[in-house]
Structures are given as structure tokens and as C-alpha cells.
Amino acid sequence: MIKNKITLITLIFFLIGISEKANAQCPPNAEVFNYLTNTDQWSFCINEGIVDLTQYLNPDFPQGDFFILDPAFSGAISNNQLDVNAITSTVPNTINILPVEYNVNINGTLCVYSNLTFTGINESPVLDPLSVSNIDGTSYCSGANSILINPSISVGAAILTINGESQSLPNVYIPGETGNLVDTITVLYGAGCFLEETFFVNITPTPQLTNPDTLYTTQTAYELQANPAGGDFFVNGTLITDNTIDVSQLTVGTTINVNYDLDGCTADLEEIIIAEEPIIIEEPEDTIDTTPQNVAVFVPNVFTPNFDDANDVVYVRGENLATINFKVFNRYGEKVFETKDQNEGWEGFNLNGKRLNAGVYFYQLLYTTEENGPEILKKGEITLIR
Secondary structure, eight states: OHHHHHHHHHHHHHHHHHHHHHHHHSOOHHHHBSOTTOGGGGEEETTOOEEEGGGGBOTTSOOOEEEESSGGGGGGEETTEEEGGGTSOSSTTOEEEEEEEEEEEETTEEEEEEEEEEEEESSOOOBOGGGGTTTSSOEEETTOSOEEEOOOBSSSEEEEEETTEEEOSSEEEOTTTTSOSEEEEEEEEEESEEEEEEEEEEEEOOOEEOOOSEEETTOSSEEOOEESOSSEEEETTEEETTSEEOGGGSOTTOEEEEEEEETTEEOOOEEEEEEOOOOOOOOOTTOOSSOOTTOOEEOOSEEOOSSSSSSOOBOOEETTOOEEEEEEEOTTSOEEEEESOTTOOBOSBOTTOOBOOSEEEEEEEEEESSTTOOOEEEEEEEEEOO
């Protein structure tokens, strides 16, 4: 009898030892599962569809099987895929708390984890499409007016990121401020369970007109330029179909207004003056390019025609001058003054008698030092100060 009791006690301790050894082979929850301290990550939304439960496992842990302990929903899990629609309640604002068991074989030992629950949240958050219509599939000009981003959702709160950077809400967004051609805007929203939507905003670079401020009537087919290319040019409000204008048909001294439109993004208005080609005086072969030692020719480089009888007129002065041909041009190449008389000077008016603005003007002087002598060319600048 005593021998049988000893045998039974020995068997009991042996079984206990086996049990303790088995339990010792089953890792703790923290090594098996992700998100154990974050109940939100164990939640799902109604109509979410199929949820892969292996996302709750640590990547390096051997894969086992999930089971719902409630017999009424036992068929909702197949191959660790949870059919959310099969277990969520149809009563608004109610929550199903589902006890879940996870079984896994580790080195021949069956490890059972039964202290798990999934929470089914019945009310799914809804993002009002109108509240994000200004970033949903839209295109903007770089540096366009600021845009307000303020998503409206039915449940919980929203989290905004732009190009991976967290932003406060509501957010004042300036398209293309970072220099990207595409901005990525993500809205994470909800309460308990979260949904995410990503929007892509296309950015068109601000176009720049690259034409000169003066065109000459000798340019019969001038092609208008802008960067980036590919847009439409408008001259004085009229679309130019081939981006080319015949300057020879335009009036000298007038201004044309050029606009440029690239996918709705416009360049600043550009004003271009129409002028004659500046006169290029070719020196004769017997013309020398230096003033003779015995002739001093002087043309002032600044004057102040303000009627105070002090430095009001530009004269050509020199010793032994026989003839002169003195011309003054503005920065557009338009001739504003001409004389062959040494006693006639420029008083700051154009050929039509219009008072000219302050600025830098250019002169060309052809002169001789004796009758029928070689012509000598002198060029320079004159600053008109008012």
C-alpha cells in the first residue's frame, strides 16, 4: 500500500515537471504579439472586410492559428483571416468584445494563449469628400494663394501629414512651397479604429517670360520665349497660335503686352517696346579710331536740363573741328536727337519736342578736322538728370 502511494506521488511530480517544462517552452505574450499595450491596434471597423490576423504577431515568431472562443462566431476566422462583416453588430454604437485564442506549436510543445480579445467597433469614421475636394486630384500653380486644409470626419479626429511631415489642423497649405512637382497629402482619421486616405497634388512651376524688353522691326518672325515651354502666348489679348510674331508689321515706338498661360498658371505681364534697329556706323577704311593730338573733342557725359542756365545743354566742343554729325539714342535704339551744327545742342527733348525722362542715353559722333578729311568716330554715354 505504501509502495503504491509512493509510486502515485512520483507520477504526480513527474507530470507536474512535464507541465512546468512545457510551460517554460512557451514564450511570454510580449515575445509573441505586437501591440499588446495598444488596444486600438486590436480593433476593427464595421465593413472593413477581411483582416489578416498575422499582423498581430511578431515577425520572427512561428505562425500558429487564431480561434474565436464564442461558438456563435467560430466560423468567422479561416486561415487566420478574420471576416469582420461576420462578427460585427448591426446595432449602431455597440461593440462586440470577442475572446480569441491563439495556438502555436513550438518545438513539439503546444502553446495556448487565451487571454486575448478583439474589439469590433460598429461605427466607422466617414471623411466628408467635400472637405478635401481642394486636394483630391487637383493641380495648382507653384506659389499660388494659400489653401485651407480642414478635413471633416464623422467620428474622432484627423491627423495630417504633407510629404511625410506632420502638420497641425486646420492647415494653411501653399502648393509647391517645398519645390516639389507633386505634394503627397495624407489624412489619418477615426476613433478607436483609423482609416487613411492619400491625395496627390500636382504642382505646375511658375512660368517665366524670357523675351527681351525691345524688339526691332527687322525681326520679321520672332518666336516668343517662356520657361517652362508648352503654354499659350497672348499679344495684346490675342492668342498667337504659332508663338511667332512679325515685328516688321508693328509700329515703331509702340508697346505690346505679352501674356503666357501654362495649364492655368500665368506669367507676369511683359511689356515690349517696338523700335528700329540701332544704327551701326561702319568706319571708312581711312577713318582712324583715335583723336589727333592737336584736336580735343569733348562731349559731356552728364547734364541737368532744368532751366537754371547751368549745364542745361549738351554741345559738341573741340578745336579745329570742320564737320560733325552728332546723334543721341535712347535705350531702345530710338533716335531722339541729331544735329550737324556745332552751335546746336541737345536740351533733353526728343525729335518731336517731348521732354525725356531721366536716364542713360547713348551718342555717336562723326567728325572731321578739315574739309574733306577722314571721318573720326566717337561713341559714349550721356546721363540725363532731372
